Amino acid sequence: MSDAVAIGSPVTIRREPGKFWIVPPAALLALLFFYPLALIARQAFLDDSGVANAAEIFRVLHSRFFLNALVNTVTISIAATAGCLIVGLVLALILAFVPFPGSGFIARLIDTFIALPTFLVTLAFTFLYGSAGMLNTGLMEAFSLPLPPVDFLYSTWGVVLAEVTVYTPFILRPLLAAFSLVDRGQIEAASVLGARPFRIVRQVILPAAIPALIAGGSLCLLLTVNEFGIVLFIGAKGVITLPLLIYGKAIQESAYQVACIIAVINIALSLGLFGLYRFAAGRLGA
Amino acid sequence: MLVWSRPGRIVLWMLFALIFGVLFLAPLAVILLSSLADQWNGVLPNGLTTEHYTDVVRGSAWNAVKASLITGFLASALALVSGTWAALSLRLQGHALRRLLGLLFFIPSAVPSVSVGLGLLVAFSHPPLLLNGTIAMVMIAHFVLISAFTFGNVSAGLARLSPDFEQVASSLGARPAYRLWHVTLPLLAPYLVAAFGLSFALSMGELGATVMVYPPGWVTLPVSIFSLTDRGDIFAGAALTMILVAATLVLLLGLERITARATGS
Numbered sequence: 001m002s003d004a005v006a007i008g009s010p011v012t013i014r015r016e017p018g019k020f021w022i023v024p025p026a027a028l029l030a031l032l033f034f035y036p037l038a039l040i041a042r043q044a045f046l047d048d049s050g051v052a053n054a055a056e057i058f059r060v061l062h063s064r065f066f067l068n069a070l071v072n073t074v075t076i077s078i079a080a081t082a083g084c085l086i087v088g089l090v091l092a093l094i095l096a097f098v099p100f101p102g103s104g105f106i107a108r109l110i111d112t113f114i115a116l117p118t119f120l121v122t123l124a125f126t127f128l129y130g131s132a133g134m135l136n137t138g139l140m141e142a143f144s145l146p147l148p149p150v151d152f153l154y155s156t157w158g159v160v161l162a163e164v165t166v167y168t169p170f171i172l173r174p175l176l177a178a179f180s181l182v183d184r185g186q187i188e189a190a191s192v193l194g195a196r197p198f199r200i201v202r203q204v205i206l207p208a209a210i211p212a213l214i215a216g217g218s219l220c221l222l223l224t225v226n227e228f229g230i231v232l233f234i235g236a237k238g239v240i241t242l243p244l245l246i247y248g249k250a251i252q253e254s255a256y257q258v259a260c261i262i263a264v265i266n267i268a269l270s271l272g273l274f275g276l277y278r279f280a281a282g283r284l285g286a
Numbered sequence: 287m288l289v290w291s292r293p294g295r296i297v298l299w300m301l302f303a304l305i306f307g308v309l310f311l312a313p314l315a316v317i318l319l320s321s322l323a324d325q326w327n328g329v330l331p332n333g334l335t336t337e338h339y340t341d342v343v344r345g346s347a348w349n350a351v352k353a354s355l356i357t358g359f360l361a362s363a364l365a366l367v368s369g370t371w372a373a374l375s376l377r378l379q380g381h382a383l384r385r386l387l388g389l390l391f392f393i394p395s396a397v398p399s400v401s402v403g404l405g406l407l408v409a410f411s412h413p414p415l416l417l418n419g420t421i422a423m424v425m426i427a428h429f430v431l432i433s434a435f436t437f438g439n440v441s442a443g444l445a446r447l448s449p450d451f452e453q454v455a456s457s458l459g460a461r462p463a464y465r466l467w468h469v470t471l472p473l474l475a476p477y478l479v480a481a482f483g484l485s486f487a488l489s490m491g492e493l494g495a496t497v498m499v500y501p502p503g504w505v506t507l508p509v510s511i512f513s514l515t516d517r518g519d520i521f522a523g524a525a526l527t528m529i530l531v532a533a534t535l536v537l538l539l540g541l542e543r544i545t546a547r548a549t550g551s
Contacts, residue, residue, distance in 0.1 A: 018378030018462075022387065025372035033394050033430045036405030043408055087305060094302045097288035098295055110310055115484070115534055117491030117508055120527055123515060124313030127320045127524075134316070138329045165309045187288060197288050205288075226398035228494035229508070233515065243400040243494060250404055251498060260408065263401040274396035278389070 037267070044260040053257075060261045065245065070265070073241040076156055077224040080163035084220045085213060087164055088171030092209075093201065095172075096179035097187070107176060113169045119229035121162045126233075129153045154236040162230045167220045174212035182208045211280075218277040226270055242266040314531075321525040338525035342514075347526055350510040351533065357421075357506060358489035361428035362436070366482050368429075369436030373444055374470070388441070395434035402430050403498025419501045427495035432485035439484065443477025476545045483541035487534050507533075 047053040060066055091110070095103050129135050129150055136148035143149075152158055182205060190200050228243040240248070242262060250259035289295050321338055323331035372391055376384050394402070406427055410417040417423050451473060455465045471478075493508040500509055507530045515523035 018375065021375035021378060022372065025368045025375070026387065026390075028368055029372075029391065029394070029430075029433065032426050033402070033405075033433075034390075036402075036409035037397070039408045040401065040405050087309065091302065091305060093288075094298050098298050100295075100299050100302075106306065110306070112535070112538070113310065115487035115491075115538060116531060117493070117527075119493060119508065119511070120317060120531065121313050123511075123520070123523060123527060124317045126515075126520060127316045127326075128312060134329050137327075141329065165313065168309065191288070191290065197294075200288060222396060226396075226494075228398070228400050229491075232493070232497075232512065235516070243398045246398075246400045246404060247494075247497065250407065256404075256408065259404055263398075263404050267397055267401050270396050270398055271393070274393070278392075 040260045040263050040267070043257055044264045047257075056257065057261055060258055061265075065240070066262060066265075069240045069242050069245040069262075072156065072239060073225055073243075073266075073269075076159050076163065076239075076241060077221055079156075079160045080167065080224045081217055081220040083160060083164035084168045084171050085217050088168045088175055088216065089209070089213070091168070092172050092175035092179060093205070096176060096182075097205070107172070110169050110172060113166065114173075117229065118162075118166045118227065119233040121165045122158075122230045122233035125153055125158065125162055129158070154234060154239070156239055158234055158236070159231055159239055159241075162234070163224050163227060166227075166230065167223055170219055170223065171213070171216040174216045175209055178209050178212040179205070215277065215281040218273060218280045222270060222273040222277055225266075225273060242269075317524050317527055317531075320521055321528045323521060326521075338521045339529075342522050342525050342529070345522075346505070346510065347529065350505055350507045350526070351529065353424075353504050354490050354507040354530070355533070357424055357428055357504075358486045361425050361432060361489050362482050362485040364425075364429050365433045365436040365485050366440075366478060369433055369481065370440050370471075370474070370478065372437055373440040374466070376441070377444065391437045392434050394430050395438075399427075399431055399492065399494030400498060403427055403495035406430075406495075406499055418499075421501065421504045423499040423501070424496060424504055424506070427499050428489045428492055431492060431495055432488050435488060436481040436485050439481035440474065440477055443474050443481075447473055479541050479545045483538050486537055486541075490530060490534050490537075 044057070045052060047056070095107050125133075127133050130153055131148045131151070133153075136150050139145060139149050140147075152161075186204055187200055190204060191197075195203075226243060227241070228247070231239060231241050231244050232247070243266065246259050246263050246266065249255045249262065289298060319331065320326065322334045322336065324333035324335040324337070325331065369391075372387075376387055376391075379387065406423055407418065409415070410423065410426075417426070447470070451469050452465060455469045460469070491508060492506070493512065496506050496509055497512070500506065505513075507526065511523050511526045511530070514520075514526060
């Protein structure tokens with residue numbers, strides 16, 4: 001929207017001589033980002049002699065490791081995004097509408113998680129929920145169990161829980177911004193007229209939150225599909241996602257062509273989600 | 287206030303404390319605790335020690351901190367120059383081109399970091415651009431990944447800038463270069479500092495592209511944390527993670543104070 005306003009207003013900046021100033025940064029990005037991207041696609045579709053290699057692509061797309069990683073990536077991403085939406089909504093509702101002393105500080109503290117490395121949470125989870133972690137040791141001591149009873153960390157659910165921690169702030173931030181615009185008078189009036197809190201949330205607050213939920217949710221889908229550090233640090237044999245598979249094929253097996261074929265799929269998936277995010281954020285003005 | 291009854295509010299606050307405690311507080315607390323743990327056989331550590339910190343500082347940790355800081359600084363500085371340049375010169379384009387180019391400058395943030403690293407390996411492993419195994423590859427990878435964030439931050443700042451100042455400067459006869467240096471850039475300064483801080487923090491924690499391209503002599507903090515924990519040395523890994531968190535927070539808080547002082551708020 002701001003674009004349209006800026007174009008509509010009489011701007012006296014001369015346009016013609018400045019057209020070419022965009023060339024240096026655009027050329028830099030083209031050389032360092034789009035050129036390598038194009039070479040990934042080239043290496044994926046053509047073999048060394050420049051002939052299309054449909055057989056190799058077909059083989060990779062039907063391989064067990066690729067299908068497994070694809071299913072894992074999509075499952076983890078959807079589950080983690082759903083978790084982020086629920087946790088983010090609950091936290092934002094309490095922070096915005098049932099505030100407590102220090103809630104502003106807590107909101108800022110959660111916000112700083114955006115700047116912290118994602119693998120921090122995985123490392124912490126090893127100490128908390130790992131087989132020799134605090135929870136398992138505590139349960140084994142309390143109930144004199146022979147084996148650690150809690151065993152979700154090295155599965156898909158360990159990754160999902162870590163991603164919920166890391167990406168909830170990305171939902172919380174737009175939600176709190178949206179809630180700050182909700183008319184408090186409307187809520188008080190509804191409340192005085194006898195509407196129960198649940199009904200106020202459903203009929204007054206949620207409609208205001210939907211743009212933020214859609215924009216934040218699609219951003220979460222994108223970020224969780226691309227997540228690498230969390231999955232690498234958990235290091236579970238059974239939990240391989242697309243980025244981890246690319247790393248494994250390229251660095252550990254030196255199978256660059258296979259890595260490029262998988263990368264093309266992963267990039268296409270990510271760009272699709274990026275388009276969804278831009279569409280949601282643009283359409284809903286969040 | 288949505289909930290009027292006191293018991294109702296207390297129940298909600300306890301729910302908040304539970305979620306916040308389990309998801310956010312416990313991980314940070316336990317990383318801090320384990321970085322100081324002497325031996326850990328029970329629920330809590332048997333004793334506390336600063337040994338892990340002295341170990342990592344005496345070992346290769348100092349090199350990792352240095353590599354991360356230098357990489358973060360150079361990549362963020364380049365991203366800041368290129369992002370500001372792009373955002374400013376995009377204003378001189380027509381509407382359609384501006385939207386298209388704006389989208390292209392954002393795309394690096396959508397591509398998985400591992401694929402950015404893979405692309406660099408594929409593109410720069412042959413002459414004439416043979417960069418594989420050099421420090422430059424790490425810098426380029428970080429620059430590409432953070433460039434979209436600096437561009438986005440600076441563009442958002444530009445969109446909020448009132449055009450009046452620039453128009454007044456022009457109508458008083460200020461030439462474009464003078465206007466840029468003395469009017470537009472000072473007005474943008476808080477956004478530039480914020481963009482630099484965010485991209486520095488992102489670069490400090492970058493792992494996916496770095497593990498693809500780093501040369502043996504340039505191991506950044508996240509990569510060395512991974513190799514420590516992968517070897518089973520999780521306490522040293524926790525100590526190094528705390529160093530990374532502290533460095534990032536000090537950096538962000540410092541930049542925030544600079545911005546606050548500059549804008550007088």
